[in-house]
Amino acid sequence: MVTEAAVREALREVHDPEIGRPIEDIGMLAGIQVEGGDVRVDVLLTIEGCPLRDRITHDVTAAVQPLPGVERVSVSLTPMSQEQREALVGKLRGPTATGGTKIRFSPKTAIVAVASGKGGVGKSSVTVNLAAALAADGHKVGVLDADVWGFSVPRMLGVEGQPVGFNDMILPLEAHGVKVISMGFFVPEDTPVIWRGPMLHKAIEQFLGDVYWGDLDVLLCDLPPGTGDVSISLASFLPGASMVVVTTPQEAAHTVAQRAGKMAERTNLRPIGVIENMSWFECPHCGERELLFGEGGGALVAGTLGVPLMAQVPLVPAIRVGSDAGMPIVVSEPDSPAAAALRAAAEAVRKAATSKLGKPLTVMAT
Numbered sequence: 092m093v094t095e096a097a098v099r100e101a102l103r104e105v106h107d108p109e110i111g112r113p114i115e116d117i118g119m120l121a122g123i124q125v126e127g128g129d130v131r132v133d134v135l136l137t138i139e140g141c142p143l144r145d146r147i148t149h150d151v152t153a154a155v156q157p158l159p160g161v162e163r164v165s166v167s168l169t170p171m172s173q174e175q176r177e178a179l180v181g182k183l184r185g186p187t188a189t190g191g192t193k194i195r196f197s198p199k200t201a202i203v204a205v206a207s208g209k210g211g212v213g214k215s216s217v218t219v220n221l222a223a224a225l226a227a228d229g230h231k232v233g234v235l236d237a238d239v240w241g242f243s244v245p246r247m248l249g250v251e252g253q254p255v256g257f258n259d260m261i262l263p264l265e266a267h268g269v270k271v272i273s274m275g276f277f278v279p280e281d282t283p284v285i286w287r288g289p290m291l292h293k294a295i296e297q298f299l300g301d302v303y304w305g306d307l308d309v310l311l312c313d314l315p316p317g318t319g320d321v322s323i324s325l326a327s328f329l330p331g332a333s334m335v336v337v338t339t340p341q342e343a344a345h346t347v348a349q350r351a352g353k354m355a356e357r358t359n360l361r362p363i364g365v366i367e368n369m370s371w372f373e374c375p376h377c378g379e380r381e382l383l384f385g386e387g388g389g390a391l392v393a394g395t396l397g398v399p400l401m402a403q404v405p406l407v408p409a410i411r412v413g414s415d416a417g418m419p420i421v422v423s424e425p426d427s428p429a430a431a432a433l434r435a436a437a438e439a440v441r442k443a444a445t446s447k448l449g450k451p452l453t454v455m456a457t
Contacts, residue, residue: 093130098132098155099123102132105154119171130158130163131165132165135170141170151166176258200308203335203440206335210241210316212339213368215243217433219244223268224421224434227267233271237298244271250417254272263302266417272298308441309444312332331359339370341385348388352398367390367402399439
């Protein structure tokens with residue numbers, strides 16, 4: 092005969108699809124009733140009309156039904172009370188940080204800003220492919236689309252919908268194993284965001300502090316081109332974060348990319364590498380490489396900043412096609428030369444961002 096203990100153990104494998112933790116650990120498992128072969132599981136939903144209620148029902152049923160002696164499984168779903176939601180938010184956020192800020196990340200989370208001196212160099216395409224590559228290797232990854240004016244990450248990752256929020260906490264959406272938050276989830280794609288400094292600063296603060304990112308290994312922040320308000324705000328919220336600069340080979344791009352990299356020296360960000368995008372185009376007929384945008388720009392930027400050139404990514408139509416379709420090339424064509432370069436860059440970024448080399452050391456006076 093099935094026991095409550097066996098059911099409870101089976102339900103340890105059921106995670107809330109938005110929060111990503113076992114339903115029992117976060118107070119969603121309200122009760123278990125066993126009568127012979129009939130098992131009833133009472134589950135609390137974070138919000139009324141939870142859009143993933145059917146998935147929760149399916150996951151609970153799939154976990155319990157195979158147990159020996161189980162004949163029927165019923166799942167009861169009811170929304171949490173205000174007090175229960177407050178308790179959940181407190182458990183997820185942990186103790187209040189000093190200074191009243193809600194921005195906190197685990198010490199093991201590597202935070203990497205992805206920057207460029209100018210637009211049109213493929214910075215966002217590089218960001219989503221780095222994220223998808225890391226997620227495919229088993230890392231817990233998030234992307235903060237901080238390009239408030241030119242948000243494109245949702246389309247490139249194929250994420251649709253609007254994040255769920257409760258008690259001033261926002262749950263990010265997910266695609267290809269990557270958690271994502273973007274202004275694109277809150278305004279229509281064709282609507283311009285006409286904001287100045289203070290509003291941008293507040294938006295970045297909310298994306299960092301009000302979003303439940305969970306226990307990430309890597310958070311990639313896709314910055315807008317240049318060295319404006321958003322980049323300065325991010326640096327003030329996350330001092331000591333790493334920075335990767337994306338450029339293309341031509342002089343017009345690498346000259347301004349150096350400015351983005353040197354911004355790190357004044358804003359407490361730590362440059363760790365350069366990724367050169369659109370390095371060459373390989374003729375599909377003869378296999379000859381065409382240097383459409385010149386050559387050497389990535390190496391020049393890397394040399395100026397004193398960091399490694401992490402990868403040279405060829406110009407291939409599949410990257411653009413994948414970006415439009417929400418399918419990063421590291422997922423759709425993982426064995427292609429461009430995907431291989433991006434996977435190598437992702438691993439280089441991860442290693443450099445988690446290294447203690449170049450990070451400030453904590454000094455204690457005695």
